[in-house]
Amino acid sequence: MIVIKVKRTSLLKKRRRTGRTKATQSNLNLLYPTSQELQVPCCCWTHKTVTQNQSTQPISCSFFCSSHPHISMENPTPTPSDSLTSTLCNSIQALGRGFDVTSDFRLLYCKGAPGSRLVYLDEEHATDLVLSRTLVLPNVPSDICCFPGQSSMEKIPVCTFHEMAKCFNEKSGLAEKFPLGSFNSMFNFTGSCIVDAPATKSLAMVGYFIRLFEVKLTNPNLVLNEEIRRSVPHSWDPASLASFIENYGTHIVTSATIGGRDVIYVRQHQSSSLSASDIENYVKDIGDDRFHDGKNISGPGPLKYKEKDVTVIFRRRGGNDLEQNHSKWVETVKLAPDIINMTFTPIVSLLEGVPGVNHLTRAIDLYLEYKPPIEDLQYFLDFQIARVWAPEQSNLQRKEPVCPSLQFSLMGPKLFVSSDQVTVGRKPVTGLRLGLEGNKQNRLAIHLQHFVSLPKNLLPHWDTHVAIGAPKWQGPEEQDSRWFEPIKWKNFSHVSTAPIEYTETSIGDLSGVHIVTGAQLGVWDFGAKNVLHLKLLFSKVPGCTIRRSVWDHNPSTPSAAQRPDSSSSLTKKGSDDKKEDTSTHIGKLAKIVDTTEMFKGPQDIPGHWLVTGAKLGVEKGKIVLRIKYSLLNY
Numbered sequence: 001m002i003v004i005k006v007k008r009t010s011l012l013k014k015r016r017r018t019g020r021t022k023a024t025q026s027n028l029n030l031l032y033p034t035s036q037e038l039q040v041p042c043c044c045w046t047h048k049t050v051t052q053n054q055s056t057q058p059i060s061c062s063f064f065c066s067s068h069p070h071i072s073m074e075n076p077t078p079t080p081s082d083s084l085t086s087t088l089c090n091s092i093q094a095l096g097r098g099f100d101v102t103s104d105f106r107l108l109y110c111k112g113a114p115g116s117r118l119v120y121l122d123e124e125h126a127t128d129l130v131l132s133r134t135l136v137l138p139n140v141p142s143d144i145c146c147f148p149g150q151s152s153m154e155k156i157p158v159c160t161f162h163e164m165a166k167c168f169n170e171k172s173g174l175a176e177k178f179p180l181g182s183f184n185s186m187f188n189f190t191g192s193c194i195v196d197a198p199a200t201k202s203l204a205m206v207g208y209f210i211r212l213f214e215v216k217l218t219n220p221n222l223v224l225n226e227e228i229r230r231s232v233p234h235s236w237d238p239a240s241l242a243s244f245i246e247n248y249g250t251h252i253v254t255s256a257t258i259g260g261r262d263v264i265y266v267r268q269h270q271s272s273s274l275s276a277s278d279i280e281n282y283v284k285d286i287g288d289d290r291f292h293d294g295k296n297i298s299g300p301g302p303l304k305y306k307e308k309d310v311t312v313i314f315r316r317r318g319g320n321d322l323e324q325n326h327s328k329w330v331e332t333v334k335l336a337p338d339i340i341n342m343t344f345t346p347i348v349s350l351l352e353g354v355p356g357v358n359h360l361t362r363a364i365d366l367y368l369e370y371k372p373p374i375e376d377l378q379y380f381l382d383f384q385i386a387r388v389w390a391p392e393q394s395n396l397q398r399k400e401p402v403c404p405s406l407q408f409s410l411m412g413p414k415l416f417v418s419s420d421q422v423t424v425g426r427k428p429v430t431g432l433r434l435g436l437e438g439n440k441q442n443r444l445a446i447h448l449q450h451f452v453s454l455p456k457n458l459l460p461h462w463d464t465h466v467a468i469g470a471p472k473w474q475g476p477e478e479q480d481s482r483w484f485e486p487i488k489w490k491n492f493s494h495v496s497t498a499p500i501e502y503t504e505t506s507i508g509d510l511s512g513v514h515i516v517t518g519a520q521l522g523v524w525d526f527g528a529k530n531v532l533h534l535k536l537l538f539s540k541v542p543g544c545t546i547r548r549s550v551w552d553h554n555p556s557t558p559s560a561a562q563r564p565d566s567s568s569s570l571t572k573k574g575s576d577d578k579k580e581d582t583s584t585h586i587g588k589l590a591k592i593v594d595t596t597e598m599f600k601g602p603q604d605i606p607g608h609w610l611v612t613g614a615k616l617g618v619e620k621g622k623i624v625l626r627i628k629y630s631l632l633n634y
Contacts, residue, residue, distance in 0.1 A: 084334065095256065102180060149213055186205075200270060208330075209340060253343075385451045418445040433446070483497045498615065500535065536614060549613075592623060611627055
């Protein structure tokens with residue numbers, strides 16, 4: 001609330017003298033009651049057409065911040081400075097422009113040149129926006145209004161990761177459920193919800209916000225420029241969709257708040273044992289220390305919880321950050337204001353009925369959820385193809401085949417090994433897993449995850465008419481015992497842990513790369529010391545090079561057996577009517593084989609990984625599978 005002192009007689013004279021809209025005595029009484037001091041909410045400064053013969057003196061008012069006594073301004077605006085004028089002009093130029101909300105909310109991240117708006121504004125009837133006697137913003141479209149702001153202390157109590165993200169989004173008018181740019185920047189998150197949310201136990205925030213002005217689009221019925229509507233791809237074309245998002249962003253800026261903020265962000269890690277009340281008390285302590293006059297300094301003093309897995313982040317925007325004292329910093333905000341909040345509307349909300357809008361909506365949703373780098377967005381979108389596991393369950397043999405076996409102890413059950421070759425042709429492989437098959441779930445098999453169709457980026461290199469040569473099988477050498485590791489006991493079965501990769505291809509090789517298109521398990525017979533080994537089938541992709549490769553020793557997702565929505569897992573126990581001894585054997589074998597699905601999907605940035613190698617291993621008495629993934633240059 002702002003307290004305004006107004007002299008009615010001088011007001012009426014000024015309205016007549018400046019030639020503004022005539023105000024009768026009756027409607028003046030409605031606007032300004034007889035009392036000379038009243039409280040009103042923030043109101044909009046109106047546009048004023050300036051001519052040589054007209055005075056441009058605005059109404060004289062006194063503003064006081066009732067929420068923070070040390071902010072008192074005789075004028076609704078501080079003494080105008082170059083920085084204030086520049087920030088206001090830049091903010092007005094930003095309205096209606098495209099914006100990528102995965103970025104922090106700063107004007108420099110607006111799309112296009114200043115003033116290159118995506119929506120129609122009434123530029124023909126632009127007028128001068130009078131903010132004070134000495135601050136007049138020229139040629140402001142009539143669709144834009146400026147409001148004086150208020151200063152206040154704001155606090156978001158201890159809450160979960162997703163609750164805090166929702167608060168940030170709502171403050172910016174965003175309906176998306178994903179954590180976006182400002183939230184991730186303020187709390188130093190990676191941007192990956194899959195990584196950040198499980199690692200965070202709670203979040204809290206307290207800060208002081210000085211809002212000098214808010215510039216805003218007043219037209220609720222925004223219309224996109226025809227050029228933007230024509231730029232929407234009519235089909236699922238990853239290159240065109242990525243280009244649209246890169247050029248125009250995901251949303252349109254509808255308002256910007258200018259001022260300063262001094263905020264404390266508290267992040268409690270999952271490993272912390274502190275209760276919610278402990279965190280609340282801690283936030284109160286450091287808030288009191290920072291914001292109370294005479295006691296506030298740059299830091300909160302000794303952090304009594306710094307060893308308790310709690311991160312405290314101090315952030316200022318606007319003002320002179322070299323001024324450690326909070327009260328003195330407040331006085332500098334009017335001399336160096338900054339953007340402290342922005343609101344947006346989705347671009348797709350203005351594209352109703354435009355052909356292809358559903359494809360653009362899906363592309364933007366995927367981009368906001370996973371946040372791949374913009375330079376990788378085309379390839380990320382290209383990899384959003386359905387994936388399946390091979391071989392299909394319906395193709396599995398009903399009759400138990402004769403297979404070699406592994407023995408882990410003298411009296412323990414045998415693990416049979418399927419030596420079937422699993423190949424997928426010209427369909428890129430994105431993951432591998434070990435599975436237990438058969439009626440007794442005692443036969444080890446390997447499965448491949450692959451795309452159901454070829455991504456468009458690979459069509460020029462790998463379409464059916466492109467000659468790629470014969471695929472090649474590669475595996476470890478049978479006599480190379482350096483890689484043999486026992487599963488349990490040295491006198492029983494071993495595993496060859498040699499990495500299988502196409503060694504003739506190196507990073508930057510211009511002749512092409514080789515990727516995995518098949519896999520096979522085998523057993524070398526050395527008596528009781530049988531050795532399990534892996535072979536991979538490699539197919540050449542001409543004209544591509546390897547950008548980067550990684551060995552991923554951790555699964556991307558929990559085991560399929562733990563996911564209720566997984567229909568392809570072969571690791572489930574038998575039905576309830578199986579015999580008790582069979583269930584016992586299944587349990588023993590399940591403890592020996594790690595059936596976790598190993599793959600990289602859209603959640604693994606930048607989201608277009610392919611399998612280029614693999615290896616078997618032994619960890620804590622379990623047979624495991626480890627994968628080599630690569631990014632390609634197309």
